[in-house]
Amino acid sequence: MNKLDPLLTSSYDFKLPEELIATHPVEPRDSARLLVYERATDMLTHTYFYELEKFIPKDAALIFNDTKVIKARLYGTKESGGKVELLINRPLNAVETNVYIRGRVKPGTKILFDEGLYAKIIRLHEDGSRDVLFFTEGKELRFEDLLPIIEKIGHIPLPPYMQREDAKEDEKDYQSVFARNEGAVAAPTASLHFTQEQHQRVCRTFKHAFVTLHVGAGTFKPVEEEEILKHPMHSEYYDISEEALKLLDSDTPILCVGTTSARTVEYYVQHGKKARGEANLFLHPNNPPQRVNYLLTNFHLPKSTLLMLVASFVGVEKALGLYEEAIKEHYRFYSYGDAMLIL
Structure with missing residues (x-):
């Protein structure tokens, strides 16, 4: 492969x-496949998610994102009668x-809706x-008074590439088993396997703790600029628990469950150690992680900031x-797909 320009x-x-x-x-969730890549030895292992614990380094602490997906897709009409589809991205205040x-x-x-x-x-x-x-x-x-109303009339905002309407099962399937804090419009998908x-x-x-990062619709936005640094990175609200802060401020090796946890941890470390606020950190090979040691993640879209984040750990080549190996071995891609552990 020719040398690729990471920018x-x-x-x-x-x-x-x-x-x-x-x-x-x-089904069940943990029967998804898992590709394990060890950077120190350049070794690849094909296994299943239920074997995950065998591969986690014994001294590592896991950071989970406990955000909960809201029913952010609403169907309504204009006063003139024209149909409208609205997708909540994030509260501004x-x-x-x-x-x-x-x-x-x-x-x-x-725009008029039910209820x-x-x-x-x-x-x-x-x-x-x-x-x-x-x-x-x-x-x-x-916003907090809007949530119970959209819980009644809204729809789970499945990513557009699934090319289907949401079904009743998605209310459970598109939510991690530890989802707690309402506010995301996309699931932190590495968490869905547990x-x-x-x-x-x-x-x-293992030692573990939770952060909250409310994933916005911008997570699916492809990079359209020729140079990645010109991409306007989306911003998302985050909140880091006391337990997580203690781990991040220690020398314990950190395994982030998902790109959203990784962005939260790295924003905290690289931007003044604020426990909550708005995170818009762009991780890529020229801005690699400083605190996160290991990453559990799914397989992401071409030209996406999520793939660039993966490349920040291992390089673009x-x-x-x-990804070529995963395609050759028929791994399933994107939100409901299989997982990869980078050690």
Whole structure:
């Protein structure tokens, strides 16, 4: 393979056969496949997720993201009768919410939903997102008061590449067994492989702690700039627990369960050690991790910041080589797909 420039978006492209895109999870969750890569020995092992504990270094502490996916996709109509699909991205403050809307709208447009809920567009952004206020009975809603309403009328926001509507099973399948804090519009997918039993077992065996990073829709946004550093990295709210802070401030080796945990830990370390706030850290080969030692992750989209994050651990050539191996061995890709452990 020719030497690839880690700062060019084209270096992160690969061809994925469509049949390897997972549209449903395997049952049980921990029967997903697991590709283990040991950097020190350049050794690859093909195994299954239920064997994970055998490979975790004995002195490592695991950091989990306990965010919970909300029913962020809403179907409504404009007052004129035109149909509209709205995807909540993230709250901006107590009452304003950033969203994506399929359908043309302008500031002042009202979108009507079931349960007496309606949204009013207050501003448009160049990135295609919109800011809205939500109301019921003419009263502005705070984000925490919106959540029980969308739990009734909203839909699980499956990623667009699944090319299907959400089903009842997705309410459970697209949520980790330890999801606790509502606010994500995409699942931290490496977490989806844990059954309740395996998670409890791992937590009994290894040091562990939780962070919360509310994953936004920007996580799926492909890098469209020719040079990756020109990509406007999305920002997401994070909160690091006291237990996690103690581990991060120690010299314990850290294994992050998922790219979202890795971004949270590295943002904390690289940006002034703030326990909560907005994280917009872009990890790539020229900005490798400083605190995270090991990574558990799924297989990601071409030209995505998530693949670039994987390359920050192993380099772009090795990342693509591992993906080639996964394709050759018919691993399942993306959110409901198989996993990889980088040691």
